[in-house]
Amino acid sequence: MSARVQTAPFDLTAELRDFGGGAGAVVTFTGIVRDDTGRMVALELEHYPGMTEAAMSDYGTEAARRFDLTDWRIVHRYGRLAVGEQIMFVATAARHRRAAFDAADYLMDWLKSRAPFWKREIAADGRADWVEAKAGDEDALRRW
């Protein structure tokens, strides 16, 4: 059960070694930097050191309680990430698959709009635009 922020890429195989705590089901989600505009080359992510780790840890703990997880892990990258690179990773482990899927979905919804990260889209010409939060992200939280 852990939450990490880092600039380096992560290795899924290494992350899942010894992960699970005796679970019957492990679900992982990996977010990849994608270009929605046709001119973006990278994302630049800034975060709030200290609060980020604490918030991710709080959401992980809450997910564990709510979905009876045997293990969970959150890894979120920051800094400059090119299109196609990994941006974040969530793994959840539970006795049954439904709880593991739901917990991963729950964590993603919370991380999207409550973990203190801010994204900037970097275009090929060097232009940088802050990404605005979407109303749909806020709506997604109401499901829980």
Add this chain to the structure above:
Amino acid sequence: MTLEVLYFAWLRERIGQPRETISTTAATVRDLIAQLAAMDDWHAQAFSDMRAVRCAVDQKLVDLDAPLTGAREVAFFPPMTGG
């Protein structure tokens, strides 16, 4: 009291610095914002649309009416875009 005030993303850019030490008697976050916005044009512009500003007191998300009693660190930033 003395507070460390932190800014992130476009609030940091508009204000022109990532943090500053502020001496204040503000009772709530809203009072502190009024004081900051009155400092100069950069601060005023950063806080011109409060719908776009979120706040954390000692690294916990709070709403704008939250008290500042015992606070050490206050951060202002736009809605978060993680994940």
